[in-house]
Amino acid sequence: MSCLDRVIACAGFEPSQFRAFRISGVLVGHVTADFSKRLRRHDSVFVVDDNHVDLHSSFTDAEARTVAVAKVLQALRADGLVPGWRDEPYPVAEAFNAPALLTIERAAVPLFGVRGYGVHINGYVRRAGEYHMWIARRSLKKPTGPGKLDQMVAGGQPAGLALRDNLIKECGEEAGIPPALAAQAKSVGTVSYVVDRPDGLRRDVLFNFDLELPEDFEPKNVDGEVEEFYLWPIAEVMTLLCNSDDFKFNSGLVLIDFLVRHGYIDSEHPDYVEIVAGLHA
């Protein structure tokens, strides 16, 4: 997959095939026709028509909505319709810093096509001026992208935790990075994408960070989510990215963003304009 193929693969959303998911009239997600039919059976919680899935107006605050939707999700889970259940609460809101209108189990985020958020940390080392990157191979037991290559540290952004606190937590759990070192991670932008994946609609914004590591630092996985870490010269990472399907789809975008910002994919690249635009769907 070329870099352009990768960004195109992350822009495969056809709005006409989805129903708008709204809470109090605010658009917060997109639901497939099939899934909306399932929700129609729970008509005390969801009001479904041919174009919309609305949360019932009898629920007027986030807590009431969360309790009601959780019951529906447990029923759907019992029917095997919420694969990869994580017991991780995810806020549903109009914008990242807007108050949550509802909180749902993270595994249901793609089913409702609500915006997901994550933190991804590019770990790199400079050796005689040449960049080397720490790349993680995801555990074979992960529900999404098992065995795929990933950033050194990457995690979803759960409700009720500040971004920086989540970053420090994930750095510790995934790569054994001490908090003082993790705190040096530099905020460098976002990538976003809207893509219809087998697990549902992924409509995510990833917060990207760069963390330059000491040459002698070696990441050590603590939580079992990483199979192995590799330290590769940037040229090797690029070759693998552009000539294989080894990277997890969204981690590939974060890596492309790193390569653009650091001048490795530069303005002379024939698809440069389209690649950079594709990082911000």
Next chain:
Amino acid sequence: MSCLDRVIACAGFEPSQFRAFRISGVLVGHVTADFSKRLRRHDSVFVVDDNHVDLHSSFTDAEARTVAVAKVLQALRADGLVPGWRDEPYPVAEAFNAPALLTIERAAVPLFGVRGYGVHINGYVRRAGEYHMWIARRSLKKPTGPGKLDQMVAGGQPAGLALRDNLIKECGEEAGIPPALAAQAKSVGTVSYVVDRPDGLRRDVLFNFDLELPEDFEPKNVDGEVEEFYLWPIAEVMTLLCNSDDFKFNSGLVLIDFLVRHGYIDSEHPDYVEIVAGLHA
């Protein structure tokens, strides 16, 4: 203007108010209803209906189109309808690296709402770890944004010149930067915007570069396009950016992109997601 206000100000395009400008069926721009009426008078060159402005199908190659459109533009110019004439040829194409379908005078680019391209170079100095930026005040004689603050070097991307060659040329003309130093500029991404400005529809992609300069380097304008250069600590640049209207609208976006990539506008900013998204309209 806050940073969010700035990106919102660069996203003010209402497609329904424009006619699609097409060449051989390929969408290449957007024309106002008023301007399309003017073009209708030149019906051997433009075919105008209520929704489209098509280049006449009798022109089958770029050269023939360019000659025919140039005659129309000269007539419009004589009527005072192409302000800021520059004698600078601009390619009109389906994508940045696609072959030109037509070449037009740069001042007419916003009138046809065709995609414009530019190179912007962030010149900065590190002093004891603290960033300082070289900021240019545009000449009072410039047709667009006279007297506004701008990147150290910024210029349109003309036809027939490679990006890097244009960068080196602009660095020499605008800031007296020797080619060997200009060549160190690092490609770091793009910003893009679509905005209905007084001079027409600006639908541009800017190629951004970072150039770290020696502490003792001082830019010197050669071509009369810069009134003055300032070297300001980054905190001062940020204050001015977010609390004044002194920056040229698109240069403000390039500066915001720099501040995001270098962690000065970081993930804790309340409008972070919306600001970064707004850099890529």
